[in-house]
Amino acid sequence: MKLAQRMDRIDSSGIRKVFALAANMKNPCNLSIGQPDFELPAELQEAARKAIQGGHNRYTQTGGIQALKDKVRQKLPDKKGIDKDGILITSGTSGGLMLAFMTLFDPGDEVIVPEPYFVMYKHLLNLIGAVPVYVDLYPDFHLTAERIRPHLTPRTRAILVNSPANPTGVVSSQSELEGIACLAREKNLLVISDEIYNLFVYDNPFVSMGSVYENTLVLGGFSKTYAMTGWRLGYAVGNAELIAAMEELQQYSFVCAPSVAQHMGVVALDLDMRPYWEAYRHKRDLIYEGIRESFKVSRPGGAFYIFPEAPDGDGDAFCARAIEQSLLIVPGSVFSERKSHFRISFAGTDDTICRGVEILNKLAKG
Numbered sequence: 001m002k003l004a005q006r007m008d009r010i011d012s013s014g015i016r017k018v019f020a021l022a023a024n025m026k027n028p029c030n031l032s033i034g035q036p037d038f039e040l041p042a043e044l045q046e047a048a049r050k051a052i053q054g055g056h057n058r059y060t061q062t063g064g065i066q067a068l069k070d071k072v073r074q075k076l077p078d079k080k081g082i083d084k085d086g087i088l089i090t091s092g093t094s095g096g097l098m099l100a101f102m103t104l105f106d107p108g109d110e111v112i113v114p115e116p117y118f119v120m121y122k123h124l125l126n127l128i129g130a131v132p133v134y135v136d137l138y139p140d141f142h143l144t145a146e147r148i149r150p151h152l153t154p155r156t157r158a159i160l161v162n163s164p165a166n167p168t169g170v171v172s173s174q175s176e177l178e179g180i181a182c183l184a185r186e187k188n189l190l191v192i193s194d195e196i197y198n199l200f201v202y203d204n205p206f207v208s209m210g211s212v213y214e215n216t217l218v219l220g221g222f223s224k225t226y227a228m229t230g231w232r233l234g235y236a237v238g239n240a241e242l243i244a245a246m247e248e249l250q251q252y253s254f255v256c257a258p259s260v261a262q263h264m265g266v267v268a269l270d271l272d273m274r275p276y277w278e279a280y281r282h283k284r285d286l287i288y289e290g291i292r293e294s295f296k297v298s299r300p301g302g303a304f305y306i307f308p309e310a311p312d313g314d315g316d317a318f319c320a321r322a323i324e325q326s327l328l329i330v331p332g333s334v335f336s337e338r339k340s341h342f343r344i345s346f347a348g349t350d351d352t353i354c355r356g357v358e359i360l361n362k363l364a365k366g
C-alpha cells in the first residue's frame, strides 16, 4: 500500500513496542504504562450511566457542552486573560495538541521542545513539517529561560512547556515559569502548556503557566486525573481567535469530544481527588526510596514517572536486561535524543512497585 510521504516522518512509538513484548510475557512486572492503576471513580461510572440513559449519545456542539465549558472556566480561576470564548472541549489532550499544532504551524516553523519530551510532540510536529528545536535539559531536567534563549531564531513560533513533565516528573517552579514568561513576552511568543498532570504535584502547589503569562494556550485533560484514558476528554484554554480556529478544525476532524465523556467531565471536576493524590505521593516515595541508592536519580515532584540514569549509560541495553527479568520499563531513547536513561511509571499497585524495586536493585548490582 502506498502511503503518504508524511507517514515516513513518524515511527511507531517505542512504548507500543514495549507493550507488544508485554503481551507475550507471563505475569510481567509492568512499570511502563502511563495510566492510573485505579478504576474509574464510582461517581463517574454513575454519571456515564445517567448520560447514556438520558439520551446524551449524539453529537454535541463542536466546541463542547456549555456545562463543561463553564465548569472548566470555574476551575481555572487563575488563567490570565481568559475570555468567555477562549475554551474548547477536545478529544483528550492529544486532540488539543493535534488541533493546536495544525492550526498554528506551517512547514519550517520552529517550536521549542524541552528534551526529554512526551513522544507525541516530536512526531506530531514532524508530521506537519514543523521543526522541533530541542532544548537539552540533562541532567536536572528543569526548563529555564536561560536554556531556551540560545535556541530562539526568527523562525521560532512557540515554546512548549510540560509541567509536571513526562517522562521526568519534574515540576516547574513559579520563578522558572516567570522567567520563561519574561522571555516569551520579550520575543512575543506563544507558550503551549501541556498541564495534563496538574493534579499530580506532591511537594509544592501546582503553578499553571497560564497564571503567569497571558499568551498561553493551556491544554488539560481528564485521562490521568480521573482514570478516564479511554473516554478521550480534554480541554484547551487560550486566546479566543486561536480557540475559534481550533474549533473550526475540530468540526472537520474530531467533530466533538465524546458526548458521554463530556457529561462525566462536569461531575469529575467537582470530585475530591485528595485520597488518590495521597496514594500517588506514597507510590512516588516507594519507588524513589526503593531505588535511590542503586541509581543516579532525582526525586520527581509530580506526574507518575521517575527517570533514572542507566548504570552503564545505556538505557536501551538496561531495559532489554530488565525485560529478561520480566520487568517492563521504557528506554529513555523513546523520549529523547539520548539513550542514557530509562523511564519507570509508578502508576501501578504498591505490590508491583515493590516487585519492580527488587528487580531493579538486582539488575543494578550487575
Ligand SMILES: Cc1ncc(COP(=O)(O)O)c(C=O)c1O
Pocket: 034, 091, 092, 093, 094, 095, 118, 162, 165, 166, 194, 196, 220, 221, 222, 223, 229, 233, 234
Ligand atoms: C504529557 C502528556 N500530554 C498528553 C498526553 C495525552 O493524554 P490524553 O489521554 O489526554 O490524550 C499524555 C499521555 O500520556 C502525556 O503524558
